Amino acid sequence: MREKIKTCNLFSFLLVCTVIVISPGDFLWADEDLGLPWRCSEQDIQWFTDAAFGMFIHWGPVSLTGGELSWSRDAKRPFDIHDGKPPSELDWNRTLTDKEKYDNLYKQFNPVKFDADEWAALAKDAGMKYMVFTAKHHDGFSNFHTRYSDYNIANTPFKRDIVKELAESCRRHKLKFGVYYSQRDWYHPAYLRGDNSEYEEFMFNQIRELLSSYGRIDIIWFDSFGESDLGKDWHIPELISMIRRLQPGILVNNRLAVLAGYNKGPRKYWGDFDTPEQRIGKYQPERAWESCITLAGHQWSWKPDAEMLSLPQCIDMLVSCVCGGGNLLLNVGPMPTGQIEPRQAQRLREIGSRLEKYGETLYNTKAGPFKPGDWGGSTQSGNRIYLHVKDAPECRLTLEPLERKIVSAEMFKHGSARFNQSDECVEITWDSNNNRYRNVIILTCGE
Template sequence: MRMLPFFLLWTLLNSTTAFSQQTANKPEREQWFMDMGLGMFIHWSVDVQLGAVISHSMAGASEQYLQRFTTELPQTFHPKKFDPEEWAVLAKLAGMQYVVFTAKHHAGFCMWDTQTTDFNVMHTPFKRDALQAVIAAFRKQGIAIGLYFSPEDFYYCYQHDIPIGRMQHPQHFPANNPGLMAYDKAQVKELLTRYGKIDIIFFDGPAEGLKEYAWELQPDIVVTRGQMRTPEQELPDQPVPGPWEACFTMGTDWQYKPTNDPQKSGTEIINMLIETRAKGGNLLLNVGPKPDGEIQTEQDALLRELALWHLANREAVAGIRPWHIIREGNIWFTCAKDSSAVYAFVSGGEAWKYGERKELVLKTLQGSSRTKVSVLGFGGQLVEYKKNFDAQVYVENTPIGLVISAVNGQRFYTNNKWPNPVVLKIEQVRYRPYTDHSTRAELEGAK
């Protein structure tokens, strides 16, 4: 009889544990996510054949349009040049440590072999589980796997006579629509039980009920949108505490847009990455493969420019944290996680030409006799074709700040006109605070 209370207590404790629900990302997984720095977003669905905005042309569309969209487009989806291993190799070169692929966008078309609906990639001439191929290719390159999933589902709404839009009708929210919630959960279960460990899930829409279910299925998964700040096409003015992710296109659209789509320059993309990391966020940079499965030439070229910059400067943007101040004027900062080094991003191009020496005064850095400065990627000994040229880095601690003299000496282009930032690694240095708030504001400047 004396064993009964202990048994009841044991049962109660275990019951409580069994029914407790995870309601947030694990802190250690959030720290892991913050280390990633850069990810590849891939928008690709059945309507890529039209070069239209992904999914959204269904919103407010006529019955005839919806009928053609849902029945005719799957009949012609056949990307004969689909090679996700090429995507993954390019992502790795560019420094992307995770991928987020559109498993299901708002249209409801599923890019995997699902049992929940015939509106999926297996019911096309392609007849291949695209998601499985993407996951295998990126895992092979050691890149973490993320899935984009829309809780809203335009095809479900179309089948159930619900007006199609984005969070404009109560039935657009799974929490208000038991049928849609069950449908979404069945799909999330497939995604999180058939493909091994999924590192990240991006719920683009009302995530209540679904993110908890995702954590139930895979407790280590990191929920980005739906749990953390994920601004699109803009950056916050100041650092954001904790994990966050900026989502940007290279051109003007997410999915492939064949016309009227000017792309950003490589320098703009690199500067965007630097600013995002200086403010503590990750950059999720989008590519929109063509209907045949190839990454469009312009975006491929931009990623290769990013890859060249990354080959020299990777340590300044991966596994780092924000410094005490995000920048001095146009010089941005990041900091090694263990505070052993500060990285200063200095404009290149016309502002600092190849083979030239430049002097800098960093007013917020306090050095010592042990302070060491190097140029990432450059050995600091020789500049090609220049005889008796002093390429050494000099550093001196002064009352007005840390004075650095360095040479931009690494040759990236034949014409020597590499337009992208040069990164200084500054070791054994401390923050030199400014108590005057107006001085700090002046240093950080206005964008």
């Protein structure tokens, strides 16, 4: 049974055998009184804020249809948005698959061209520093070998454990690795039924498998719950406690506090970083965040002939995220063959080529000191400030005053720049604009 029950049994045992000494780490409740941290340490999250850029991967048997993962399953969704109505009753312009057909796609799923090393190498080529993969989405299909459901990759013609292969490949390629796990499960018959204890036990068991069977896991990326009561239907403190115990230093996103419709629960459940979806996050240097955005078709899983973001759009999104204090988690949806679509792979490599030249202005930096605006944004590292100028048609920029003394200004890689610093403002001028990407200007400050 779930951790709460185990802990209650432990206390019953202690009433009889009071000579046993138990350390705080043996308790499974996430409670301030027991000393369990709700969030990771600054040291644990440092790699994440330095990384700037990661790969999100949504994949499963639904790729056989080209429809959206989970959301194209045409069935009632218990306890969810739109009153749980099936997609066919809503005005959605999406490819839909009948529930029975959708739930049996796994019997045809055989991505024989899947190569975890190719995916990891592509992420490296793109300049990405970590990968997050969908272990289980809302449709309930598990992309890993699990003892708690037959609806998993082991029972497809492919059979291989995708999570295992990706975790090992990411370690070989020096990438951090995270797993996405949906608390929603529209396939499981016990989901939000009765007191939800049967489904919760299933969920705890699967998360325990993921955090115990695949070596180091750097991120667990949750999604929102269905319409429910966070306090009554879910035991989030016990879940957080189990996660922190099994994977010390792991990063947990903020969606353990999110219900369908994006209603937020108690702040203590907000985890280690925020996750704005399909948009750039706000300027927030005081708390880590990560924008998750799709590369093609406004769809998370593979969509044939989907319109893809241009290279300048991708670069602009990444720069905007980092200048705001966040990361970009850029999503790709692999094809049913197991390959990432060649044109999407090419776009990722183009991003990587750009980052080979300009990466030092984004990786291992902090946002600011100048707040982003229509003009662009800034990052900083040591005594250097990088201005990522988006809109300054006259090659002139006036910014708020800066306490640190500027000693020089120059264009990054090419061209010259000049500055004038006063108590009222900082003025920057330069010779010519880059019409495709942002201009990058380096301000060097005194020690």
